[in-house]
Amino acid sequence: MRVLFFPDEDGVDVSGGAAELAVLAFALAAGKGGTETTASAEPSFGGTELASVEVVSTSGPGVRIRVDSERSALLIEGDRLGLTALADEVQSIAEMDDGGHQHIEYFPDHYYLVAGSLAMVVNSPHGGMPTR
Template sequence: MDQFGEPVRLLERRGYRSERIEEILGRNFPAYASRVWAQPPAGPRDGTQGAPRMRLTVDPVYGEVDLAASAEELVALAGAVGAGDGLVGAAGTADGDALTGVGVRTAAGPGVRIEVDTARRIPVISGDPGARELLADNLRAMAAAEDGGHLPIDHFPEHPYPVEGSVSLVVNSPHGGMPAS
């Protein structure tokens, strides 16, 4: 059975190169399999292979998105944000209370916009290259910060990249809670 033949043909007809098709099908399969079978596929859980551990939830009162991920997953997300293209999968739950990943795309600036695509159940980060790279740098810094904490990404006039109307995003350190004072 050629289960990937039809998706490959459809992507080729849309003009995708073979490298991009392989990337799309290869990176998305673990998240897809996890959602279909409601359990992660067997394999390493180090953030680079196997089922994703990233958790994304929306606060029902304030609407902010809470992101908890491994350092490797934050670095992968930073790469997608910097490149302006990608979908980084997240671990879903059987009852469907979590978002399923983070989408990234390029958009005209200035700044970065974060919004939740409710139909796809993903937050989408879009923006101009300079603003996206600033956000990517902050995500890499959070991945490397060994003292814990969180990175709130909200629109404030003095913040250089989140634009007005963006959903608030709280990125939790993979190394635990707030640093000891």
């Protein structure tokens, strides 16, 4: 799995194989865990590669997506209800049969993200754009 942080855009870009995205979805559903990321020779387009993704269960309400720059880690913290909703989204992306991506971004009255969360783009295991 590769995670790029774009501080100027307040966002992260997540790419990985179906199994890697499923592991992330499992950690989100469990409310704990995470994964190490892998560096890539692919262009980063100005993003900074992060070393890990960590999931932490909190009392909430909601989910906050943030980066711990000192540890080079993507942190996803939240209550079980919100983490489960995000897990379902990540799992559905892992199961995509074509290229594509999903934007997970806060907006007022978002049903699980809290204000101040970073925007997150999760790419299909088949690439960020459809081939059809």
